[in-house]
Amino acid sequence: MKFCSDCAHPVSRLTPPGDNRPRYVCENCGAIHYQNPKLVVGSIPVWEHGDDLRVLLCRRAIEPRRGFWTLPAGFMENSETTSEAAQRETEEESGAHIDLHTLFSIVNVPHVHQVHLFYRATLLDLEYEAGEESLEVAMFSEQDIPWSDIAFPTVEYTLRAFFTDHARIAREGGEFLLHSEDIRHPMMRPD
Amino acid sequence: MKFCSDCAHPVSRLTPPGDNRPRYVCENCGAIHYQNPKLVVGSIPVWEHGDDLRVLLCRRAIEPRRGFWTLPAGFMENSETTSEAAQRETEEESGAHIDLHTLFSIVNVPHVHQVHLFYRATLLDLEYEAGEESLEVAMFSEQDIPWSDIAFPTVEYTLRAFFTDHARIAREGGEFLLHSEDIRHPMMRPD
Numbered sequence: 001m002k003f004c005s006d007c008a009h010p011v012s013r014l015t016p017p018g019d020n021r022p023r024y025v026c027e028n029c030g031a032i033h034y035q036n037p038k039l040v041v042g043s044i045p046v047w048e049h050g051d052d053l054r055v056l057l058c059r060r061a062i063e064p065r066r067g068f069w070t071l072p073a074g075f076m077e078n079s080e081t082t083s084e085a086a087q088r089e090t091e092e093e094s095g096a097h098i099d100l101h102t103l104f105s106i107v108n109v110p111h112v113h114q115v116h117l118f119y120r121a122t123l124l125d126l127e128y129e130a131g132e133e134s135l136e137v138a139m140f141s142e143q144d145i146p147w148s149d150i151a152f153p154t155v156e157y158t159l160r161a162f163f164t165d166h167a168r169i170a171r172e173g174g175e176f177l178l179h180s181e182d183i184r185h186p187m188m189r190p191d
Numbered sequence: 192m193k194f195c196s197d198c199a200h201p202v203s204r205l206t207p208p209g210d211n212r213p214r215y216v217c218e219n220c221g222a223i224h225y226q227n228p229k230l231v232v233g234s235i236p237v238w239e240h241g242d243d244l245r246v247l248l249c250r251r252a253i254e255p256r257r258g259f260w261t262l263p264a265g266f267m268e269n270s271e272t273t274s275e276a277a278q279r280e281t282e283e284e285s286g287a288h289i290d291l292h293t294l295f296s297i298v299n300v301p302h303v304h305q306v307h308l309f310y311r312a313t314l315l316d317l318e319y320e321a322g323e324e325s326l327e328v329a330m331f332s333e334q335d336i337p338w339s340d341i342a343f344p345t346v347e348y349t350l351r352a353f354f355t356d357h358a359r360i361a362r363e364g365g366e367f368l369l370h371s372e373d374i375r376h377p378m379m380r381p382d
Contacts, residue, residue, distance in 0.1 A: 001196040001197075006193055034266070039230065075227055078227060078301075078304040110269075115230060180274075
């Protein structure tokens with residue numbers, strides 16, 4: 001940010017009175033331009049019939065990580081809910097028809113100022129097709145997941161937690177749990 | 192937003208190619224200024240010893256809803272995690288010392304472009320004091336909660352869900368659950 005979006009005056013970087021961190025401040029009109037983390041919301045679209053358990057993934061047609069596989073997800077928009085965002089992003093990126101269930105994972109990515117949420121979902125049919133931001137869409141069983149070609153750590157974390165939870169429930173019953181994780185950039189770790 | 196924060200040119204409101212909703216776009220430098228929901232994160236600080244179950248609330252010293260009671264919470268900042276935000280806001284607004292537990296509620300407020308998250312927390316002592324944004328801080332048992340003077344519906348929802356969960360667990364065991372809700376402005380309801 002270089003200029004005030006209210007009055008076009010150049011902004012300064014300073015800590016406003018009563019605040020405790022630097023902000024973009026307009027010394028002409030007094031506006032304080034706060035910057036806050038963004039929500040990235042998506043789903044884990046599951047097809048499960050008897051022993052056939054597969055998850056839908058999309059191969060990204062856009063940067064970052066073009067060509068890599070991801071769960072359908074994207075930036076939450078103003079005026080929608082997190083569930084609506086998950087449903088919309090799934091439809092836009094994969095054309096899939098889903099029933100959305102409960103929140104499955106919340107993953108913080110503080111170095112890029114993002115929080116990622118993934119909801120479990122049931123695929124209603126296999127009539128999916130790649131949207132504009134996907135090169136292809138495909139179904140994967142656990143042993144076929146292209147682990148080395150997953151686009152983002154939040155997606156890998158969520159997929160691994162999903163299959164672990166699913167196996168536990170198959171073995172001993174119970175419910176899916178909410179999974180929380182913080183993913184920090186390797187360069188920024190305290191050690 | 193009236194001016195481009197990158198080049199100070201007046202922005203236009205239009206739907207960029209490949210997008211499906213209007214954005215603030217700079218026709219001079221090409222920047223697209225996305226606007227996304229903000230996270231408000233806080234805690235439910237609990238003091239429980241024997242039959243004594245109380246929750247810490249703060250009376251707001253700032254608008255909106257000055258003079259009304261709230262759980263400690265505020266806007267999540269860049270470069271922090273949701274847990275760090277909950278801990279920081281609790282300390283800033285109430286001076287309380289807490290251990291933070293799992294996420295308890297996620298409440299969408301789409302008409303103000305916000306998502307509110309509340310974590311359960313244990314108060315480590317009763318050495319709290321009002322921060323700059325609070326008029327006073329006090330402990331309330333369930334029957335003393337000032338329900339008609341609660342600042343925000345997300346706080347009322349979270350408090351009611353907390354006491355309901357706590358009573359269920361006291362009665363029949365089990366765990367705290369994640370509670371999800373959407374709070375829509377009365378004027379914007381489909382009915």
